[in-house]
Amino acid sequence: MKPRYLTKTRFKLACECPAKLYYTAKKEYPDKKNTDPFMLSLAEGGFQVGELAKLYFKGGHDITALGYEESLAQTNELLKQENVTIYEAAVLFENLFIRADVLQKRGNKLSLIEVKAKSIDTNEEEPFLTKSGYVNSKWKPYLYDVAFQKHVIVSAFPQYSVNASLMLVDKHALCPTDGLNQKFKIVTNERGRKGVVVEGVSPEDFRPRLLTQINVNDIVEIIWNGRDQKEPQPLSFFERIDLYADYYGRDEKIQTPVSAECGKCEFKTTPEEEVNGLKSGFKECWKHQLHWTDADFEEPTVLDVWFYRGKDKLIEAGRYKMADMVEEDIAPKSDDKEGVSTSERQWLQVEKVKNGDASAWLDKDNLRAEMESWTFPLHFIDFETTMVAIPFNRGRHPYETIAFQFSHHQLEADGTVCHKGEYLHTARGVFPNYDFVRALKRELENDEGTIFRYAPHENTVLNHIYRQLKEDTGDIPDRDALCAFIQSITHPSGSTADKWESLRDMVDMWPLVKRFYYDPHTGGSNSIKQVLPAVLNSSDYLKSKYGLPIYGAKGGIPSNNYRDWQWIVTQNGKIADPYKRLPRLFENIPDEALDLLVESDRLADGGAAMTAYARMQFEEMSDYEHQEIQSALLKYCELDTLAMVMIYEAWREWVA
Numbered sequence: 001m002k003p004r005y006l007t008k009t010r011f012k013l014a015c016e017c018p019a020k021l022y023y024t025a026k027k028e029y030p031d032k033k034n035t036d037p038f039m040l041s042l043a044e045g046g047f048q049v050g051e052l053a054k055l056y057f058k059g060g061h062d063i064t065a066l067g068y069e070e071s072l073a074q075t076n077e078l079l080k081q082e083n084v085t086i087y088e089a090a091v092l093f094e095n096l097f098i099r100a101d102v103l104q105k106r107g108n109k110l111s112l113i114e115v116k117a118k119s120i121d122t123n124e125e126e127p128f129l130t131k132s133g134y135v136n137s138k139w140k141p142y143l144y145d146v147a148f149q150k151h152v153i154v155s156a157f158p159q160y161s162v163n164a165s166l167m168l169v170d171k172h173a174l175c176p177t178d179g180l181n182q183k184f185k186i187v188t189n190e191r192g193r194k195g196v197v198v199e200g201v202s203p204e205d206f207r208p209r210l211l212t213q214i215n216v217n218d219i220v221e222i223i224w225n226g227r228d229q230k231e232p233q234p235l236s237f238f239e240r241i242d243l244y245a246d247y248y249g250r251d252e253k254i255q256t257p258v259s260a261e262c263g264k265c266e267f268k269t270t271p272e273e274e275v276n277g278l279k280s281g282f283k284e285c286w287k288h289q290l291h292w293t294d295a296d297f298e299e300p301t302v303l304d305v306w307f308y309r310g311k312d313k314l315i316e317a318g319r320y321k322m323a324d325m326v327e328e329d330i331a332p333k334s335d336d337k338e339g340v341s342t343s344e345r346q347w348l349q350v351e352k353v354k355n356g357d358a359s360a361w362l363d364k365d366n367l368r369a370e371m372e373s374w375t376f377p378l379h380f381i382d383f384e385t386t387m388v389a390i391p392f393n394r395g396r397h398p399y400e401t402i403a404f405q406f407s408h409h410q411l412e413a414d415g416t417v418c419h420k421g422e423y424l425h426t427a428r429g430v431f432p433n434y435d436f437v438r439a440l441k442r443e444l445e446n447d448e449g450t451i452f453r454y455a456p457h458e459n460t461v462l463n464h465i466y467r468q469l470k471e472d473t474g475d476i477p478d479r480d481a482l483c484a485f486i487q488s489i490t491h492p493s494g495s496t497a498d499k500w501e502s503l504r505d506m507v508d509m510w511p512l513v514k515r516f517y518y519d520p521h522t523g524g525s526n527s528i529k530q531v532l533p534a535v536l537n538s539s540d541y542l543k544s545k546y547g548l549p550i551y552g553a554k555g556g557i558p559s560n561n562y563r564d565w566q567w568i569v570t571q572n573g574k575i576a577d578p579y580k581r582l583p584r585l586f587e588n589i590p591d592e593a594l595d596l597l598v599e600s601d602r603l604a605d606g607g608a609a610m611t612a613y614a615r616m617q618f619e620e621m622s623d624y625e626h627q628e629i630q631s632a633l634l635k636y637c638e639l640d641t642l643a644m645v646m647i648y649e650a651w652r653e654w655v656a
């Protein structure tokens, strides 16, 4: 039997919720976040960072063995040397096991360097602590990770003094050379494992450095002494480690009180997974703690109330279901603007559950007034973007926004719809942003029609490119025209120094959904991926129009990526989710899993596209595979803008 050691990943999981340790890596408990760590780093744009860090510590030895025994034996053998640098060093103390990113030995001194693909503002005086001297919650998982590793190393090697530091991406650093990120390539070995090979780097690639090393010994002391947060913990840092390791070793669950955090639990199942005999960790916890039966889970819980901060209070008071809520829990209040305020919308959601009312709500008058202010033709656009740690070009900062794809639907005054245009930039190692804006300009500069986006993302991205254009010292012949175009369809975001006002500023459909429309079938979510199936289920107009194979058909709706496609298809008495009928971007990983991994300002629905782009940039693949990914990306993005068209069409039907 494989030993059951507490590793740094498992420790991190237990810090989120100790009960999760029991469910992790068990086939019978589906895990929505369970994906290859390599895919995770791809999705986050930082897969090259670990390899770049190794280059800063020349002459190190890579522990490539994966098994516990072999990796420990290799590490211990190397540690016999007086001075040595080890990458992925394996260290075991009792039932705690770590693989340290970099471990340096100099005589009787050990240095642990934990590398993270996370950017840091090096101008900040004390980035890791709050003003009151507690650990900043943003950095807590990273610092706990180092504190855990240092504890293991200190315990395993008491004869050494141990230094701990974090190596992070310096937000203000400038990339020293062109093409640096293309020197890190993803390859797949004969056993199907992906890895990174580094080719052609030169000393110039490290001057100046993109990564910065920060000593965190003091912070580790604060964590070890339990002074990292205001509220005292019932168990010390070391007692928690012992508890987690003990229960994990015996494969016993640490029964943990349910809380608002359960809403984000990755151990939830879909009905299909349950039919297939898989188990829900979430349900097991709630059944155990609250003595619930399967029937209880049929009712919406307080966890589902949209954007509501009082969940823990209700749970503490023993009220778990929306049906148990009363108006005072939310105290809905108008904000004197058109439509509903946040609290009014929350109460609308709860009230509909309490009344068993599944009908959609629409503020017809205000929505109609808003719609009457729009100018035809209407344009619906959506961007796919990413951020890569190592920039494409010299002089660029790490994690600058890269805009690589858009889709554009156009709708005429007579209701005619067409997929007007699209853009996808996949050429390797080429910074696409200016070309992206040129293509967008060609699409939108031909009339004064209203432009729609869903969420602030498109405005943020265009502001970012505006600043890049302004700051770029290179020769860009159409710089002024591109900046003027961006100004014409956006408003300045907080960090843009220039100020302007545009009569054609893009209209965000997301706040319109939030203020004027609520459909209980969305389950309280305003993500376009939830709103689309809801409107398809409720709109007779959409059902009759898209219930025929007219999309991409001769004489039907022109499309760039679909042929004779019928969007409305019934499965088990319900309209099938259009997104679920698209080809997957990745064979073995649901797109939703990748979306969950990416935290960004948009509606967390771009993770799969980001990962696909990163693969096309950095992975060696066949032309066929490349084509397949491109084709899937184009289909996804086209559906994103078609979804906006469909929401508009349903509203037009309902306000008439």
Ligand code: SF4
Pocket (backbone or CB within 6 Å): 017, 018, 019, 020, 256, 257, 258, 259, 261, 262, 265, 266, 267, 281, 282, 283, 285, 286
């Ligand atoms: S359901 Fe709640 S208590 Fe159970 S594992 Fe998930 S987060 Fe923890």
